[in-house]
Amino acid sequence: MSDPDLDQPGQSKTQLLSQIANLQQRVRMLESLASVNEHREKLAERFDLALWATQTAIWDWDLVTGEFWSSAGHQLLFGRGENELVEQFDIEDEDNPWSSHLHPKDRERVLQCVRDHMQSGTSYTVEYRYRLPGGEYIWIRSIGRAVHSADGTPIRMIGSNSGIASQKLAEAESEHFREAVDNASEGIVLYDANERFVFANKRYRAMYPEITHLLKAGERREIIRSAYYASGAMPDAVGRIDEFNDEFQQWQKSPGSFELRLANGALIKYSDHILPDGGIVSVRTDITNIKRREANYRALFDSETVGVAITRADGSFVATNSVYQRMLGYSGEELQRMRWQDVSHAEDIDRNEADIQAMRKASGGGLIFEKRYIPKQGGTVWARLNTALIHDETDVEPLEVSLVENITGRIEAEQALRESESRFRTLFEDAAFGIAIATVDGQLLNCNPAFTKMLGYGLGELDNRPWSDVTHSDDVAENQALSAKLIRGEITSYRMEKRFVRKDGETVWALLTVSLVGDDVAHAKFRVAMVEDITEHKNVEDQLRQAQKMGAVGQLTGGVAHDFNNLLAVIMGNLELIESRVSADAGVSDMIERGVRAAERGAALTDRLLAFSRKQTLLPTTIDLNRLVAGTGDTLRRTLGERVEVKTAGAKDLWLCRADQSQLENALLNMSINARDAMPDGGTLTIETANIALDDEMAAARLDVDPGRYVMLSVSDTGSGISDDALKHVFEPFFTTKDVGKGSGLGLSMVYGFAKQSGGAVTIHSEPNEGTAVKLYLTALTGPEEDVVLSAESPRIPASMGETILVVEDDKEVRTLAVALLSNLGYQTLEAETAGAAVAALEGGTEVHLMLTDVVLPGAMNGPELAAEVRRRHPSIGCIFMTGYAEDAFNNHGFPGNGAIIIQKPFRKFDFATAIRSALDEAQKGD
Numbered sequence: 001m002s003d004p005d006l007d008q009p010g011q012s013k014t015q016l017l018s019q020i021a022n023l024q025q026r027v028r029m030l031e032s033l034a035s036v037n038e039h040r041e042k043l044a045e046r047f048d049l050a051l052w053a054t055q056t057a058i059w060d061w062d063l064v065t066g067e068f069w070s071s072a073g074h075q076l077l078f079g080r081g082e083n084e085l086v087e088q089f090d091i092e093d094e095d096n097p098w099s100s101h102l103h104p105k106d107r108e109r110v111l112q113c114v115r116d117h118m119q120s121g122t123s124y125t126v127e128y129r130y131r132l133p134g135g136e137y138i139w140i141r142s143i144g145r146a147v148h149s150a151d152g153t154p155i156r157m158i159g160s161n162s163g164i165a166s167q168k169l170a171e172a173e174s175e176h177f178r179e180a181v182d183n184a185s186e187g188i189v190l191y192d193a194n195e196r197f198v199f200a201n202k203r204y205r206a207m208y209p210e211i212t213h214l215l216k217a218g219e220r221r222e223i224i225r226s227a228y229y230a231s232g233a234m235p236d237a238v239g240r241i242d243e244f245n246d247e248f249q250q251w252q253k254s255p256g257s258f259e260l261r262l263a264n265g266a267l268i269k270y271s272d273h274i275l276p277d278g279g280i281v282s283v284r285t286d287i288t289n290i291k292r293r294e295a296n297y298r299a300l301f302d303s304e305t306v307g308v309a310i311t312r313a314d315g316s317f318v319a320t321n322s323v324y325q326r327m328l329g330y331s332g333e334e335l336q337r338m339r340w341q342d343v344s345h346a347e348d349i350d351r352n353e354a355d356i357q358a359m360r361k362a363s364g365g366g367l368i369f370e371k372r373y374i375p376k377q378g379g380t381v382w383a384r385l386n387t388a389l390i391h392d393e394t395d396v397e398p399l400e401v402s403l404v405e406n407i408t409g410r411i412e413a414e415q416a417l418r419e420s421e422s423r424f425r426t427l428f429e430d431a432a433f434g435i436a437i438a439t440v441d442g443q444l445l446n447c448n449p450a451f452t453k454m455l456g457y458g459l460g461e462l463d464n465r466p467w468s469d470v471t472h473s474d475d476v477a478e479n480q481a482l483s484a485k486l487i488r489g490e491i492t493s494y495r496m497e498k499r500f501v502r503k504d505g506e507t508v509w510a511l512l513t514v515s516l517v518g519d520d521v522a523h524a525k526f527r528v529a530m531v532e533d534i535t536e537h538k539n540v541e542d543q544l545r546q547a548q549k550m551g552a553v554g555q556l557t558g559g560v561a562h563d564f565n566n567l568l569a570v571i572m573g574n575l576e577l578i579e580s581r582v583s584a585d586a587g588v589s590d591m592i593e594r595g596v597r598a599a600e601r602g603a604a605l606t607d608r609l610l611a612f613s614r615k616q617t618l619l620p621t622t623i624d625l626n627r628l629v630a631g632t633g634d635t636l637r638r639t640l641g642e643r644v645e646v647k648t649a650g651a652k653d654l655w656l657c658r659a660d661q662s663q664l665e666n667a668l669l670n671m672s673i674n675a676r677d678a679m680p681d682g683g684t685l686t687i688e689t690a691n692i693a694l695d696d697e698m699a700a701a702r703l704d705v706d707p708g709r710y711v712m713l714s715v716s717d718t719g720s721g722i723s724d725d726a727l728k729h730v731f732e733p734f735f736t737t738k739d740v741g742k743g744s745g746l747g748l749s750m751v752y753g754f755a756k757q758s759g760g761a762v763t764i765h766s767e768p769n770e771g772t773a774v775k776l777y778l779t780a781l782t783g784p785e786e787d788v789v790l791s792a793e794s795p796r797i798p799a800s801m802g803e804t805i806l807v808v809e810d811d812k813e814v815r816t817l818a819v820a821l822l823s824n825l826g827y828q829t830l831e832a833e834t835a836g837a838a839v840a841a842l843e844g845g846t847e848v849h850l851m852l853t854d855v856v857l858p859g860a861m862n863g864p865e866l867a868a869e870v871r872r873r874h875p876s877i878g879c880i881f882m883t884g885y886a887e888d889a890f891n892n893h894g895f896p897g898n899g900a901i902i903i904q905k906p907f908r909k910f911d912f913a914t915a916i917r918s919a920l921d922e923a924q925k926g927d
Helices: 013-054 072-078 107-120 165-182 202-207 209-214 221-230 241-253 288-302 322-328 332-336 346-361 408-430 449-454 473-488 535-581 586-612 625-631 633-640 661-677 696-703 747-757 812-824 835-842 863-873 887-893 909-926
Strands: 057-062 068-070 124-131 137-148 154-163 187-191 197-200 258-261 267-274 280-286 307-311 317-320 367-373 381-390 399-406 434-438 444-447 493-501 507-517 526-533 620-623 644-649 657-660 683-694 708-717 761-767 771-779 804-808 828-832 850-854 878-883 900-904
Touching: 057 072, 068 072, 072 154, 107 124, 107 137, 107 154, 137 165, 187 202, 202 209, 202 280, 209 221, 221 241, 241 267, 288 307, 307 322, 317 332, 322 332, 322 381, 322 399, 346 367, 346 381, 381 408, 434 449, 449 526, 473 493, 473 507, 507 535, 535 812, 620 625, 620 661, 625 633, 625 661, 625 683, 625 708, 633 644, 633 661, 657 661, 657 771, 661 683, 661 708, 661 747, 661 771, 747 761, 747 771, 804 812, 804 835, 812 828, 812 850, 812 909, 828 835, 835 850, 835 863, 850 863, 850 909, 863 878, 878 909, 900 909
Parallel strands: 644 683, 804 828, 804 850, 850 878, 878 900
Antiparallel strands: 057 068, 057 154, 124 137, 137 154, 187 197, 187 280, 258 267, 267 280, 307 317, 307 399, 367 381, 381 399, 434 444, 434 526, 493 507, 507 526, 620 657, 683 708, 708 771, 761 771
8 A cells, every 4th residue: 555645756855754744643543533433332332231231211213214223121111122123114104013003092192292293303202002012001101302404304313211001000099099089978188297288089178168269289277277167167166266176176186086066957077097197187977867867766766666676697686676576575685685587487587697698798778578577475477677787886797777567467468369369360260251341431451251252252352442342333322321320420330231242243142230449439440340141041032022922913813813714604604505595697606606715715814814823723644744845846836937946855764743734735835935936036946854853952042942853844045035124023924025915924924823833943044135944843753653644535424314413603693604504404403602501402302413612602611611511411412613713722621522523614515514424423433
């Protein structure tokens, strides 16, 4: 290496020496610089050692290059190695190793603080939470400052961090303690050793509002106290502040506490404590309520209304009052030697002990419970206890004070009520009649199964529905009127027959009895309704009324028919007598025949009336209904016409029945004609037969007949049907649904009378536009079968043999007719108007072969009774009866004998002659 200064040619010695001197100076400078560097390195090494030894956490951040350096203490504090922290650092990058580990609640605040001070160049201090690699957070206090260039640009930041976890913990504990003291129920004030104010909690400030403005740090206690006395808030200090102050200080020096009453009435307990550093803590407790409770307890203890017992934790009695002692039959001295467990029911002890222990663990709160005591005299006393804890200075644990109320009467009443409710519930649920409970204004609350079943609802379906919802619209007004009277107190209950509407729309008749439940009408809580289903009863009543009406109509029509028959008998008989006497004039004969036919039609009409009234004379024979229907088929088809299709359905193995064949054929014809008239445009008529066995219930409920076997004859059509209102009257005489002049109204009434007189029944079922079915029930034969008769030929009579016949008839015209007919037939006659006259005529000496008598006669004897008397006196004399109706007389007085024959008025001459001849022949056989 060469030095350019030494390498220049032509230099002088002086110049050379000068250069050498310069070189020597430079060498010394270099040696000095090397010494400085060596010293600096030693200082740096000592600095690093000092940082490591003190664990100081410092950092240096180059804002130009982004390079970040930290000390070993810093790395240890943040839990990261040197390589993790010495790297490019950008504060705006949220993912950088430092800002990404800040607590989310602190991050923005800390970053903003750094940004602000980076620009201002001032130092900052900020506290935050930092997440270590293990996930836990530590508290950090960071101090830093920015370094700016000459133009004010921040180029560098330096600072230090320190962990402040213990400080934060101490602060938190201090804050918790301060908060606890500040929210304590007692008033607390703190003075230092020089009796200067340090702190007062909220309760203290509230207790002494007169001096709140003086409660500030450093204020002397004496000044605060004097100001309080001067305010008049302490009554004992008024007018004697100095003396009271001396007294107060003496109380403070005495051990324990003392009590003073303030002007606002509060009773305050004072207690002062000297701290180790000489400071003073004064505690003020408002014991106003405590003293009031103590007074109340004392009043209760001394009262004669409620028992009081004070016990220890082990159950032993401390004190009891006289009420408690009388309740259990023990004296106070006896109870003090006992525990409450000794007088308690064994089944209650464990539960009571557990409840009291739980109350003690909860440090109070009170306990209300019911239990049983066993008194000294035996038995059980039920009591209700209200128990709380009280503290006594002589006891380590708090005492239990219980207010004990004897509730034996209430418990027994409740038990009786439960039993009553149980009985009522059983009655309510199992009653055969309906029970409904409703609000006073008629809102249904609860209905028993019988009521809901009666109306076709499920349990609960009627709840909360108004009573009117199930009441027939025609009965609502009457029901509401009675309810209004009940609510107004005009009546205590009401009963009515009403109609309910079932869920399916059907009507149910019921007997309703309603009453209010409550102390009186003004305090009634609800109403109770008893509901008895009387639908069947109403149906029976309707049937009875119908039967009575039909009986009354029958009695009327029977009497009318009887009188008409007498008139018709006279007309027909006289016409036939005229016919036998006039010359063979064709015109006169035609008039006579027309008159006879008119009389016969009148006779048929009265016959129907008699059939309805069940006063016609029946000639029952054994009948096979299937054969009868088959035998009348052609006649029916001709009568009904081509537009009506006749179908028959005969039952197999049909039972035989016994009835008057002529009347049965007539009934079938009437039923069929009514069916035809219901089908003006044609249709189908179906005749069916069936065997029917009726038990007691079915016979009584459906047909009003005796139980047993019946043969049914049904005629149904596909016609227009009959309305419900018309159905009620179809069996009444002269009632018809046909147009005027198109029906007599006697067809079905004749069927009804014939069925009843034959021991059977008739029913009808119809719906508008659905057709009608009429069913005739006749008693089936149960004895030996007789020969089945379908028709009978009229017997031929021989000519008169000159016999004498006694005619007994109260109606002169009928009697005259009978005598004329008999005379015309060649018989000898005697006449009598009454039974007495007839007996006298028989005793007159003339031989009489036969007596012809009316059934109904004036006087003491009727026809059958006269016949019996004649048979007794003159057994050889036969008897024949004339009648418009004869059945009642026979039912009342018995049939007069085997020789009796009945002839129905009006009668044709041929029928009359045949009956007379038959009667005479029978009488001769008897001889």
